[in-house]
Amino acid sequence: xxxxxxxxxxxxxxxxxxxPVREQLRTIGRDAIVAxxxxxxxxxxxxxxxxxxxxLPTGRDYVLVPHSNAGxxxxxxxxxxxxxxxxxxxxxxxxxxxxxxxxxxxxxEVLHALAGPDGVLPVWTSWWPPEEIAALFPSEQxxxxxxxxxxxxxxxxxAQQVAIAPGWSDRPAGYLAFGDAYAAERVRAEGWGWRxxxxxxxxxxxLNAPGEVAAAVARSL
Numbered sequence: 001x002x003x004x005x006x007x008x009x010x011x012x013x014x015x016x017x018x019x020p021v022r023e024q025l026r027t028i029g030r031d032a033i034v035a036x037x038x039x040x041x042x043x044x045x046x047x048x049x050x051x052x053x054x055x056l057p058t059g060r061d062y063v064l065v066p067h068s069n070a071g072x073x074x075x076x077x078x079x080x081x082x083x084x085x086x087x088x089x090x091x092x093x094x095x096x097x098x099x100x101x102x103x104x105x106x107x108x109e110v111l112h113a114l115a116g117p118d119g120v121l122p123v124w125t126s127w128w129p130p131e132e133i134a135a136l137f138p139s140e141q142x143x144x145x146x147x148x149x150x151x152x153x154x155x156x157x158x159a160q161q162v163a164i165a166p167g168w169s170d171r172p173a174g175y176l177a178f179g180d181a182y183a184a185e186r187v188r189a190e191g192w193g194w195r196x197x198x199x200x201x202x203x204x205x206x207l208n209a210p211g212e213v214a215a216a217v218a219r220s221l
Contacts, residue, residue, distance in 0.1 A: 001060065001061075002031060002061075003031075003060070003061035003062050003063050003084045003085065004031045004032065004033055004060060004061070004062050004063070005025055005030055005031065005032040005033070005062075005063050005065055005217070005221070006032075006033055006034075006035050006056055006062045006063065006064050006065065007021060007022055007032060007033065007034045007035065007065045007067075008035050008036070008052060008064060008065060008066040008067065008070035008073070008074075008077075009034065009035070009036055009067055009068075009070060010067060010068035010069050010070050010124075011036065011041040011048045011051060011069075011070070011151065011153075012068070012069065012123075012124040012150065012151065012153065013068070013124060013146060013149065013150060014036065014038065014146065014149025014150060014151070015034040015035075015036045015037070015038060015149065016145045016146045016148075016149050017067065017146055017204060017206060017207060018034045018067065018206065019034060020206065020207060020210035021206045021210045021213050021214045021217070022034050023210070024210045024211050024213075024214035024215075025214045025217070025218065028214070028215075028218060030214075030218060033055070034055075035052045035055045035056055036051050036052055036055055037051065037054065037055060038149055040151045041151060043151075043153050043154055043157050044157065044160065045102065045157070045160045045161070045162055048073065049073055049076050049077070052070075052073055052077060053077065053080060053081070056077070056081050058081065058082075060082065061082045061083070061084045062081055062082065062083050062084070063083070063084060063085040063086065063087065063221060064077060064078070064083055064085075064086050064087075065086075065087045065088075065089055065217055066086075066088055066089065066091045067089045067090060067091050067206070068090065068091055068092065068203065069091070069092050069102065069103075070091060071088050071091035071092040071093055071094060072092050072094055072100065072102060072162045073162070074086060074088075074094065074168060075094055075162075075163075075164045075165040075168035076162070076163065076165055078165060078167075078168040078171075079165035079168070083171065084171060084172070085171055085172045085173065085221060086169070086171060086172070086173040086174070087173070087174045087175075087176060087217055087220045087221065088173070088174070088175045088176065088185070088189065089176045089178075089206070089213070089217065090176070090177055090178045090181065090182050090203055090205070091182070091185070092182075092185065093175070093182075093185040093188055093189055094162070094164050094168075095164055096164070096166070096168070096169055097164050097166050098164050099161040099162060099163050099164060100161065100162050100164060101158070101159060101160065101161055101162070102157060102158045102159070102160050102161075102162060103158035103159070107158070108155075108158055108159060110127075111127075111155055111158055112155060114126075114127060115154075115155040119154050119155050119156065120152050120153070120154050120155070121152060121153055121154070121155060122152065123147070123150035123151070123152055124150055125143075125146075125147060125150065135202060136202045136203060136204040136207070136208075137204065137207060137208075138207055138208045142207055146204075146207070169192060173189070173192075173194045173195075174189075174194050174195035174196065174197070174220035174221075175189035175190070175194050175195070175196045175197070176197045176198075176199070176213075176216050176217065176220060177196070177197070177198045177199075178198075178199060178200075178201040178202060178203060178205040179198070179200060179201055179202065179205075180198075181203060186198065195220055197216055197219070197220060199212065199213075199216060
């Protein structure tokens with residue numbers, strides 16, 4: 001049996017961001033699933049990891065395709081599931097060992113200014129200027145579907161450390177970038193010998209061009 005393509009959304013956004021690509025992959029004969037339930041993931045690193053694992057049954061092989069900060073959880077998933085390949089899509093690329101904070105110190109400072117008196121942040125689409133967010137979505141309907149799954153996280157979550165399981169990158173892997181926002185990650189992946197692809201688009205390009213993204217993912221496998 002071929003490995004399932006497991007599309008990993010950021011817990012900040014939810015599975016709706018990957019569903020159009022899942023359908024496109026299925027139309028070309030690929031076994032694709034979106035990891036993560038529609039229900040809230042919880043607000044700790046352990047909770048989010050469990051959120052992914054609960055939708056990835058044991059007993060089969062997976063190719064993990066993380067987007068955004070879902071990339072942080074790939075090492076831990078590879079230690080707990082049979083993973084035969086990786087395709088990072090505009091995603092954080094963890095180090096090969098050690099630990100890493102959910103958000104780097106510079107971003108933590110920005111988020112601190114956004115947190116409410118209760119220490120909880122607004123949803124992700126409220127972090128950035130409205131015109132920038134509007135440009136990420138192909139329609140108001142799609143934006144509403146994604147927005148309905150967004151979860152608010154406490155500021156403390158972003159200071160938590162994610163443990164990096166050794167050996168996670170020792171398998172076939174590629175990096176797919178949308179534009180240059182994650183250029184540093186793409187260059188680092190190339191330095192590791194990974195296949196690398198760049199296509200023009202914003203951070204949620206998979207919603208705007210699911211067929212193009214599905215084809216790029218399939219070529220990276």
